[in-house]
Amino acid sequence: MNITRSRPFGQNYAFVVVAAIFLALLAAAGARSAPGVLILPLEEHFGWGRSVTALSAGVGIFLYGMVGPFAAALMNTLGLRRTVLGALALMSLSAAASSFMTQPWHLLLSWGVFSGLGSGAVALVLGATIVNRWFVRNRSLMMGLLTASTATGTLVFLPVLAWLAQEGGWRPVVIAVAVVLAAMIPVIWLLVPERPASIGQLPYGATAATVEAPHKGMVTAALGTLRRAAATRTFWYLFATFFICGFTTNGLVGTHLIAMCGDMGIPEVQAAGLLMLMGIFDLVGTTLSGWLTDRYDPRKLLFVYYGLRGLSLIYLPFSDFSYYSLVLFAVFYGLDWIATVPPTLRLATEAFGERDAPVVFGWIAAGHQMGAASAAFLGGVLRDTQGDYLTMFLLAGSTGLVAAGLSVMMRRGHAVAQAA
Template sequence: MNIVRPRLFGQNYAFVVVAAIFLTLLAAAGARSAPGVLILPLEEHFGWGRSTTALSAGIGIFLYGMVGPFAAALMNTLGLRRTVLGALALMSASAAVSAFMSEPWHLILSWGVFSGLGSGAVALVLAATIVNRWFVRNRSLMMGLLTASTATGTLVFLPVLAWLSQTGGWQPVVIAVALVLAAMIPVVWLLVPERPAAVGLLPYGATTAPVEAPHAGMVSAAIGTLKRAARTRSFWYLFATFFICGFTTNGLVGTHLIALCGDMGIPAVQAAGLLMVMGIFDLVGTTLSGWLTDRYDPRKLLFLYYALRGLSLIYLPFSDFSYYSLAVFAVFYGLDWIATVPPTLRLATEAFGERDAPVVFGWIAAGHQMGAASAAYLGGALRDSQGDYLTMFLLAGSTGLVAAGLSVMIRRGQTAGAPA
């Protein structure tokens, strides 16, 4: 039973749903940011190497992405509410149990496997499903807002988690994450219906009820949609650019920036503050990107985002790491952090249709997390072998420039989803 009466709001209840999902994505993304804070405390407490903690983060990020398309299909079969509630419970439980870990495999199982599986259902595919179910008008704007929450949660939670780790060690961090995730369960239960028709409403901006096509089982729907999409060039261009998006954001900067700043003598709380600044400006940048995507060619926007991101990553290791240079980087990179998502979803929806788009986008998002997982592990391995992050940042910056070139090669419209 919902705590409010949706029909009293009419179509505007879509914004109540968006607010609840915004908070849910914020909390889940904050949980995904915890491994970046735990790297140094776990090294100090257990003596685990950088590559060990980076491996756990990489596994979590990888599963986070791979679960996405199956979670999108599961939302169509088992139901959105059940899927999200189950994922939040799994993430909260795995974080709580990790407070008792004492071996590296405990870290990998809790923060790698279980957290990755749960967070994959509370991620971009959830945002795409909510937007496509509840909105006909302003879809890109709402997708930009929900996307911003995933990155903003990652970055805004970091200063608090860093302060907890600095004052009380790693255990208060995992306990805090478990409590925040548990608190979101009643929010989803009370405020998020399965779909507008379940509470007698139409999607925002719709004049007639959408026709719901029958859905296949979870696995067959996810794999079948992938087979159809994989026959097109547009899918692979979108997959490749989003792989690079993950490689250059939460995989590298989100996981290793605090450790990089630590190598330069900058305290963890101050470094986490930089990520918080990125989170604040990401909320502005990604929401603005959604507004721009409703009005301009999304391919040109992607070209601009990736090119500027690549150049900024190449610049960072050569900066003086002063307060001024880091602040400029944080503001600029925050505006560009996940601004790529609204135009990417727009291109996927145009190419593959509204019904298949969330699942196709789930596979594209899996590419994002594959890239992020690669950067999370490779960054730690290169740091251990070379003693610094220079090579990793130059490599990441170069991939950003490659993604800019690929962006302008993507075709638009339904013909883009036809077999090449």
């Protein structure tokens, strides 16, 4: 259902929409960070090995990515508001239901399947769709800000969730996540219209209305866009680098850092504080990345981001895990945790056009989550078989250096033809 009544602020209402979507993405990011907090409490309460919880996290991350392109297409067919409201409800219900789990398959179903399906619609593709609908000017800056909500979600939720886990075990964690997600439903319902035209406005910075071509069905649109994009080399470069992006961020560090610090005798709350510190610096770094992307060659920015990330991951297992070395890692790594998103979206928009870019970016983001799911599962397996995370971090750091090389091999070009 579209909102047709007028809203205040004229074109500046776009910033109200961004603020509401920022909060939704923040809440969803907090939910996606919860499995990293749950690993140790579930191991202690149920005796489940890390490969069990890592499998659940990996399935959730994988589905989160695979749903993305279909969610972007669904926003164009069923509607953005309906898609996001349904996704928030599904995530909240699955988190609440998990408070009754007693078997590993309960964890897999709630935090793997249902959470993954819901979170795929409240993710990077949502930010890309909002930015392309509501902004003509400052798109990269706004995308950087929305992307930074993931870091802010980590900043706000992880220390609280870690404290809840430390004081009360795993059950208060899942209940808290369910409540926060449910609270976001009225926020989106009240503040986010379907598109600027729904309230008689133009996108921010636009001087004339644009006429959108009619959209096909969800599956047809998602697969048709993929077919056109996959015929280009640019798509595969972006897909590969974003696979590595996921492999080196939420799949590895987001899922396993707290458990890795636990192996080194560092309490959960203190380890969550490191992720909080990363969140602070990533909020700055990703927003700054959006500003830089509006002004500089995005390929060169990606080269710097991936190169620095790879070096920081190689450094960590050889550090002494002292307070100062961990803070150094958190600051250095946090500055470019997901700073790669604004330049990646800009390259996708240049190559595939404004209408197809959100769906194409959804497929590229699917690559991100495939990489993250691989790292989440592989990290758990290597930890169980080798007793530490050394090999996993060296592997992840090396892939970061590979992504840096791939970034400068891309060509910038005009949008490919879009089907009417």
